[in-house]
Amino acid sequence: THFGYSEVPLNEKQGLVDDVFHKVARRYDIMNDLMSGGMHRLWKDTLAAKVNARGRKGFRHLDVAGGTGDVAFRISASAAHDAEIVVLDINGDMLEVGRDRARERGVSGVEFVQANAESLPFPDAHFDSYTVAFGIRNVPRIDVALAEAHRVLKPGGRFLCLEFSQVAVPGLDKLYEAYSFNVIPAIGKLVAGDSEPYRYLVESIRKFPSAEEFERMIRRAGFRRTGFERLTGGVVAIHSGWKS
Ligand code: SAM
Numbered sequence: 001t002h003f004g005y006s007e008v009p010l011n012e013k014q015g016l017v018d019d020v021f022h023k024v025a026r027r028y029d030i031m032n033d034l035m036s037g038g039m040h041r042l043w044k045d046t047l048a049a050k051v052n053a054r055g056r057k058g059f060r061h062l063d064v065a066g067g068t069g070d071v072a073f074r075i076s077a078s079a080a081h082d083a084e085i086v087v088l089d090i091n092g093d094m095l096e097v098g099r100d101r102a103r104e105r106g107v108s109g110v111e112f113v114q115a116n117a118e119s120l121p122f123p124d125a126h127f128d129s130y131t132v133a134f135g136i137r138n139v140p141r142i143d144v145a146l147a148e149a150h151r152v153l154k155p156g157g158r159f160l161c162l163e164f165s166q167v168a169v170p171g172l173d174k175l176y177e178a179y180s181f182n183v184i185p186a187i188g189k190l191v192a193g194d195s196e197p198y199r200y201l202v203e204s205i206r207k208f209p210s211a212e213e214f215e216r217m218i219r220r221a222g223f224r225r226t227g228f229e230r231l232t233g234g235v236v237a238i239h240s241g242w243k244s
Pocket of ligand 1: 014017018021064065066067068069070071088089090091094115116117118132133134135138139140
Protein backbone atom coordinates (compact mmCIF):
# COMPACT_ATOMS: atom_id res chain seq x y z
CA THR A 1 0.00 0.00 0.00
CA HIS A 2 1.20 3.49 -0.76
CA PHE A 3 -0.19 5.54 2.07
CA GLY A 4 -1.32 3.03 4.66
CA TYR A 5 -5.03 3.76 4.22
CA SER A 6 -5.61 0.16 3.19
CA GLU A 7 -5.00 -0.84 6.78
CA VAL A 8 -7.89 1.27 8.05
CA PRO A 9 -10.49 -1.06 9.63
CA LEU A 10 -13.94 -1.06 8.07
CA ASN A 11 -15.63 0.63 11.01
CA GLU A 12 -13.19 3.55 10.88
CA LYS A 13 -13.33 4.02 7.13
CA GLN A 14 -16.53 6.06 7.18
CA GLY A 15 -15.07 8.55 9.68
CA LEU A 16 -12.06 9.04 7.46
CA VAL A 17 -14.24 9.57 4.39
CA ASP A 18 -16.41 12.06 6.28
CA ASP A 19 -13.33 14.08 7.30
CA VAL A 20 -12.25 14.26 3.68
CA PHE A 21 -15.54 15.69 2.42
CA HIS A 22 -15.97 17.93 5.45
CA LYS A 23 -12.61 19.52 4.62
CA VAL A 24 -13.27 19.98 0.91
CA ALA A 25 -17.05 20.63 0.73
CA ARG A 26 -16.86 24.34 -0.19
CA ARG A 27 -14.16 23.78 -2.77
CA TYR A 28 -15.40 20.44 -4.03
CA ASP A 29 -16.82 21.66 -7.34
CA ILE A 30 -13.81 23.69 -8.42
CA MET A 31 -11.55 20.78 -7.43
CA ASN A 32 -13.52 18.46 -9.66
CA ASP A 33 -13.04 20.74 -12.63
CA LEU A 34 -9.33 21.14 -11.99
CA MET A 35 -8.57 17.49 -11.33
CA SER A 36 -10.53 16.05 -14.22
CA GLY A 37 -9.81 18.88 -16.63
CA GLY A 38 -13.57 19.42 -16.82
CA MET A 39 -14.14 15.81 -17.92
CA HIS A 40 -16.41 15.03 -14.96
CA ARG A 41 -19.06 17.23 -16.60
CA LEU A 42 -19.13 15.04 -19.68
CA TRP A 43 -19.20 11.84 -17.64
CA LYS A 44 -22.08 13.14 -15.53
CA ASP A 45 -23.98 14.26 -18.64
CA THR A 46 -23.63 10.73 -20.03
CA LEU A 47 -24.93 9.25 -16.77
CA ALA A 48 -27.85 11.67 -16.44
CA ALA A 49 -28.94 11.04 -20.04
CA LYS A 50 -29.45 7.35 -19.21
CA VAL A 51 -31.97 8.14 -16.48
CA ASN A 52 -34.41 9.42 -19.05
CA ALA A 53 -36.90 11.00 -16.65
CA ARG A 54 -38.28 13.07 -19.51
CA GLY A 55 -42.01 13.19 -19.77
CA ARG A 56 -42.65 10.41 -17.27
CA LYS A 57 -45.26 11.55 -14.82
CA GLY A 58 -44.54 11.14 -11.12
CA PHE A 59 -41.00 9.97 -11.83
CA ARG A 60 -38.99 9.37 -8.66
CA HIS A 61 -35.22 9.41 -8.72
CA LEU A 62 -32.65 8.87 -5.97
CA ASP A 63 -29.08 10.14 -6.32
CA VAL A 64 -26.95 8.54 -3.60
CA ALA A 65 -23.72 10.13 -2.35
CA GLY A 66 -25.08 13.05 -4.35
CA GLY A 67 -22.89 15.61 -2.57
CA THR A 68 -23.39 19.07 -4.02
CA GLY A 69 -26.15 18.02 -6.41
CA ASP A 70 -24.20 17.83 -9.67
CA VAL A 71 -25.95 14.71 -11.00
CA ALA A 72 -29.37 15.58 -9.60
CA PHE A 73 -29.40 19.03 -11.25
CA ARG A 74 -28.67 17.44 -14.60
CA ILE A 75 -31.52 14.95 -14.19
CA SER A 76 -33.89 17.62 -12.96
CA ALA A 77 -33.14 19.78 -16.01
CA SER A 78 -34.65 17.18 -18.33
CA ALA A 79 -37.29 15.66 -16.01
CA ALA A 80 -41.04 16.22 -16.06
CA HIS A 81 -41.97 19.09 -13.75
CA ASP A 82 -43.71 16.81 -11.26
CA ALA A 83 -40.65 14.55 -10.93
CA GLU A 84 -39.25 14.00 -7.43
CA ILE A 85 -35.50 13.93 -7.18
CA VAL A 86 -33.76 13.13 -3.92
CA VAL A 87 -30.10 13.87 -3.27
CA LEU A 88 -28.87 11.68 -0.44
CA ASP A 89 -25.49 12.09 1.22
CA ILE A 90 -24.00 11.18 4.58
CA ASN A 91 -22.28 14.54 4.84
CA GLY A 92 -24.31 17.60 5.85
CA ASP A 93 -21.61 20.00 4.62
CA MET A 94 -21.78 18.69 1.06
CA LEU A 95 -25.61 18.85 1.14
CA GLU A 96 -25.48 22.41 2.43
CA VAL A 97 -23.41 23.44 -0.61
CA GLY A 98 -25.96 21.59 -2.77
CA ARG A 99 -28.89 23.42 -1.19
CA ASP A 100 -27.17 26.77 -1.77
CA ARG A 101 -26.56 25.87 -5.41
CA ALA A 102 -30.18 24.80 -5.89
CA ARG A 103 -31.33 28.13 -4.47
CA GLU A 104 -28.93 30.12 -6.68
CA ARG A 105 -30.02 28.25 -9.79
CA GLY A 106 -33.70 28.33 -8.97
CA VAL A 107 -33.90 24.52 -9.12
CA SER A 108 -37.10 23.11 -7.64
CA GLY A 109 -38.25 19.54 -7.03
CA VAL A 110 -34.88 18.47 -5.66
CA GLU A 111 -34.82 17.41 -2.03
CA PHE A 112 -31.68 16.94 0.11
CA VAL A 113 -31.57 14.11 2.64
CA GLN A 114 -28.73 13.30 5.03
CA ALA A 115 -28.41 9.53 5.38
CA ASN A 116 -26.13 6.56 4.82
CA ALA A 117 -26.13 4.64 1.52
CA GLU A 118 -26.01 1.46 3.61
CA SER A 119 -29.32 2.24 5.30
CA LEU A 120 -31.70 4.21 3.10
CA PRO A 121 -34.62 5.94 4.88
CA PHE A 122 -37.17 4.99 2.20
CA PRO A 123 -39.76 2.25 1.84
CA ASP A 124 -39.31 -0.72 -0.51
CA ALA A 125 -40.02 -0.22 -4.23
CA HIS A 126 -40.15 3.58 -3.98
CA PHE A 127 -37.92 4.89 -6.81
CA ASP A 128 -37.90 4.52 -10.59
CA SER A 129 -34.16 4.99 -10.80
CA TYR A 130 -31.05 5.23 -8.65
CA THR A 131 -27.71 6.85 -9.46
CA VAL A 132 -24.45 7.00 -7.57
CA ALA A 133 -21.54 8.99 -9.01
CA PHE A 134 -18.05 8.77 -7.54
CA GLY A 135 -19.64 7.66 -4.30
CA ILE A 136 -19.86 3.89 -4.06
CA ARG A 137 -16.12 3.44 -3.56
CA ASN A 138 -16.36 5.58 -0.42
CA VAL A 139 -18.99 3.38 1.19
CA PRO A 140 -17.43 0.87 3.63
CA ARG A 141 -19.78 -2.04 2.80
CA ILE A 142 -20.52 -1.83 -0.91
CA ASP A 143 -22.59 -5.04 -0.91
CA VAL A 144 -24.90 -3.56 1.73
CA ALA A 145 -25.32 -0.35 -0.28
CA LEU A 146 -26.14 -2.39 -3.43
CA ALA A 147 -28.74 -4.43 -1.53
CA GLU A 148 -30.33 -1.18 -0.34
CA ALA A 149 -30.36 0.19 -3.89
CA HIS A 150 -32.17 -2.95 -5.01
CA ARG A 151 -34.67 -2.73 -2.15
CA VAL A 152 -35.76 0.89 -2.76
CA LEU A 153 -36.15 0.48 -6.53
CA LYS A 154 -39.49 -0.45 -8.06
CA PRO A 155 -39.60 -3.60 -10.19
CA GLY A 156 -38.44 -2.38 -13.59
CA GLY A 157 -36.34 0.31 -11.92
CA ARG A 158 -32.79 1.02 -13.01
CA PHE A 159 -29.54 1.19 -11.05
CA LEU A 160 -26.72 3.31 -12.53
CA CYS A 161 -23.26 3.85 -11.14
CA LEU A 162 -20.53 6.18 -12.41
CA GLU A 163 -17.16 5.39 -10.88
CA PHE A 164 -13.46 5.50 -11.58
CA SER A 165 -12.26 2.29 -13.17
CA GLN A 166 -9.11 0.71 -14.55
CA VAL A 167 -7.55 2.36 -17.54
CA ALA A 168 -7.53 -0.25 -20.28
CA VAL A 169 -5.37 1.56 -22.83
CA PRO A 170 -1.62 0.67 -22.77
CA GLY A 171 0.45 3.78 -22.14
CA LEU A 172 -2.51 5.75 -20.86
CA ASP A 173 -2.46 3.60 -17.71
CA LYS A 174 1.07 4.72 -16.75
CA LEU A 175 0.25 8.33 -17.52
CA TYR A 176 -2.92 8.13 -15.48
CA GLU A 177 -1.10 6.56 -12.55
CA ALA A 178 1.55 9.27 -12.55
CA TYR A 179 -1.16 11.92 -12.81
CA SER A 180 -3.24 10.59 -9.96
CA PHE A 181 -0.36 10.02 -7.55
CA ASN A 182 1.44 13.29 -8.20
CA VAL A 183 -0.80 15.88 -9.78
CA ILE A 184 -4.04 15.25 -7.88
CA PRO A 185 -2.60 15.57 -4.34
CA ALA A 186 -0.63 18.63 -5.51
CA ILE A 187 -3.79 20.35 -6.81
CA GLY A 188 -5.46 19.37 -3.52
CA LYS A 189 -2.72 21.09 -1.56
CA LEU A 190 -2.93 24.22 -3.70
CA VAL A 191 -6.68 24.67 -3.62
CA ALA A 192 -7.82 23.00 -0.40
CA GLY A 193 -4.56 23.51 1.51
CA ASP A 194 -4.12 19.81 2.15
CA SER A 195 -2.91 16.95 -0.01
CA GLU A 196 -3.82 14.17 2.43
CA PRO A 197 -7.56 13.92 1.57
CA TYR A 198 -6.62 13.48 -2.07
CA ARG A 199 -4.09 10.79 -1.34
CA TYR A 200 -6.95 8.94 0.27
CA LEU A 201 -9.15 9.43 -2.82
CA VAL A 202 -6.47 8.17 -5.18
CA GLU A 203 -5.86 5.15 -2.96
CA SER A 204 -9.59 4.35 -2.88
CA ILE A 205 -9.69 4.41 -6.69
CA ARG A 206 -6.87 1.88 -6.88
CA LYS A 207 -8.60 -0.44 -4.46
CA PHE A 208 -11.97 -0.40 -6.22
CA PRO A 209 -12.84 -3.68 -7.99
CA SER A 210 -12.42 -4.09 -11.75
CA ALA A 211 -15.41 -3.29 -13.97
CA GLU A 212 -16.06 -7.04 -14.45
CA GLU A 213 -15.90 -7.76 -10.73
CA PHE A 214 -18.14 -4.80 -9.89
CA GLU A 215 -20.70 -6.04 -12.41
CA ARG A 216 -20.69 -9.40 -10.58
CA MET A 217 -21.35 -7.58 -7.31
CA ILE A 218 -24.35 -5.83 -8.88
CA ARG A 219 -25.72 -9.20 -10.02
CA ARG A 220 -25.18 -10.65 -6.55
CA ALA A 221 -27.34 -7.83 -5.17
CA GLY A 222 -30.16 -9.11 -7.38
CA PHE A 223 -29.93 -6.87 -10.44
CA ARG A 224 -30.46 -8.33 -13.92
CA ARG A 225 -29.57 -7.28 -17.47
CA THR A 226 -26.39 -5.81 -16.00
CA GLY A 227 -23.63 -4.24 -18.02
CA PHE A 228 -21.02 -1.53 -18.10
CA GLU A 229 -19.58 1.01 -20.46
CA ARG A 230 -16.05 2.40 -20.20
CA LEU A 231 -15.55 6.09 -20.89
CA THR A 232 -12.30 7.95 -21.61
CA GLY A 233 -10.22 4.80 -22.10
CA GLY A 234 -11.50 3.28 -18.87
CA VAL A 235 -10.71 6.20 -16.56
CA VAL A 236 -14.37 5.87 -15.55
CA ALA A 237 -17.12 3.31 -16.16
CA ILE A 238 -20.90 3.45 -15.99
CA HIS A 239 -22.50 0.28 -14.63
CA SER A 240 -26.15 -0.46 -15.11
CA GLY A 241 -28.60 -3.03 -13.80
CA TRP A 242 -32.35 -3.49 -13.67
CA LYS A 243 -34.58 -4.72 -10.87
CA SER A 244 -36.78 -7.40 -12.35
N1 SAM B 1 -21.89 12.46 -6.55
C1 SAM B 1 -21.21 13.72 -6.32
C2 SAM B 1 -20.43 14.12 -7.55
O1 SAM B 1 -20.24 13.25 -8.42
O2 SAM B 1 -20.01 15.26 -7.66
C3 SAM B 1 -20.29 13.65 -5.09
C4 SAM B 1 -19.20 12.62 -5.15
S1 SAM B 1 -18.05 12.76 -3.81
C5 SAM B 1 -16.54 12.22 -4.57
C6 SAM B 1 -18.45 11.40 -2.74
C7 SAM B 1 -19.61 11.66 -1.81
O3 SAM B 1 -19.95 10.43 -1.15
C8 SAM B 1 -19.34 12.67 -0.69
O4 SAM B 1 -20.28 13.71 -0.76
C9 SAM B 1 -19.51 11.85 0.59
O5 SAM B 1 -20.02 12.58 1.68
C10 SAM B 1 -20.45 10.77 0.13
N2 SAM B 1 -20.49 9.56 0.97
C11 SAM B 1 -19.44 8.90 1.49
N3 SAM B 1 -19.85 7.83 2.19
C12 SAM B 1 -21.20 7.79 2.10
C13 SAM B 1 -22.21 6.91 2.62
N4 SAM B 1 -21.89 5.86 3.38
N5 SAM B 1 -23.50 7.18 2.33
C14 SAM B 1 -23.83 8.26 1.57
N6 SAM B 1 -22.92 9.13 1.06
C15 SAM B 1 -21.62 8.90 1.32
